[in-house]
Amino acid sequence: MPNRRPPSRRRPAARRPVRRRTRTRPSRRQQRRDTQMFLLAAGTAAGLALLWAVVSWLLANWWILIVLCAAATVGGAVWVHRFQQQRAWDRVRQQALRYGLPELDALHHRDFEYAIRDLMRRDGCTDARQIGGAGDNGADVLATDPLGRTWVIQCKHRRDGDRGSAVGTPDLQRVNGTARQLYGADVVLVVTNGRFSTRCAPLAAQLHMHLADRRVLATWASGGRPLWELLPKIPAPRNGR
Numbered sequence: 001m002p003n004r005r006p007p008s009r010r011r012p013a014a015r016r017p018v019r020r021r022t023r024t025r026p027s028r029r030q031q032r033r034d035t036q037m038f039l040l041a042a043g044t045a046a047g048l049a050l051l052w053a054v055v056s057w058l059l060a061n062w063w064i065l066i067v068l069c070a071a072a073t074v075g076g077a078v079w080v081h082r083f084q085q086q087r088a089w090d091r092v093r094q095q096a097l098r099y100g101l102p103e104l105d106a107l108h109h110r111d112f113e114y115a116i117r118d119l120m121r122r123d124g125c126t127d128a129r130q131i132g133g134a135g136d137n138g139a140d141v142l143a144t145d146p147l148g149r150t151w152v153i154q155c156k157h158r159r160d161g162d163r164g165s166a167v168g169t170p171d172l173q174r175v176n177g178t179a180r181q182l183y184g185a186d187v188v189l190v191v192t193n194g195r196f197s198t199r200c201a202p203l204a205a206q207l208h209m210h211l212a213d214r215r216v217l218a219t220w221a222s223g224g225r226p227l228w229e230l231l232p233k234i235p236a237p238r239n240g241r
Contacts, residue, residue: 099221108157120143121143123145132155139152154175156171161193167194167200168199169197169200175190191212195213
């Protein structure tokens with residue numbers, strides 16, 4: 001009989017180590033979110049509880065609501081009365097506003113712009129405002145007169161008055177290039193407490209601009225007539241009035 005090999009013994013397969021499942025701890029970000037949600041829920045609950053307590057107390061003491069409403073009504077009426085009285089006094093002060101040339105000469109150039117704004121308000125331009133500063137594009141004061149015309153005013157202050165340097169054509173060209181395009185001006189004006197160079201008047205006529213020198217400013221600031229009555233060839237109002 002042929003020799004038979006004894007059957008080979010299979011080695012038992014090596015057992016893989018069993019990995020124990022470990023509980024993953026929440027990240028710090030998740031813990032922070034959970035804390036925030038808890039605090040938010042607790043704050044909301046506390047706020048609702050406080051609101052309910054206040055409402056319940058007010059319902060039980062309804063007469064306090066009547067007293068509070070009456071006090072609020074009286075306070076509101078007093079505030080409205082004082083506000084209207086203040087506006088009335090402001091109108092009276094504006095209508096009585098007067099400036100002399102020495103007073104205007106002594107102003108800082110920014111205060112001069114505010115003075116021009118106040119004079120426009122005195123004459124009925126209730127929306128007159130000072131906008132001069134960085135990026136003003138040549139405009140210092142904007143206003144709408146009682147006839148609906150939009151004014152764009154550039155203010156040129158000279159501390160030495162008419163003895164100072166004259167306002168030149170570059171100042172006119174600067175405001176003319178932006179007044180109508182950016183601000184929709186009907187009237188473009190350059191006003192100064194000094195004087196204009198001889199080349200300004202012909203250029204202003206070509207550009208349909210208006211100039212108010214020291215003489216015109218003196219008449220206007222003294223309260224004689226509104227500015228549009230002192231300047232020639234002011235365009236008609238848009239609404240045709």
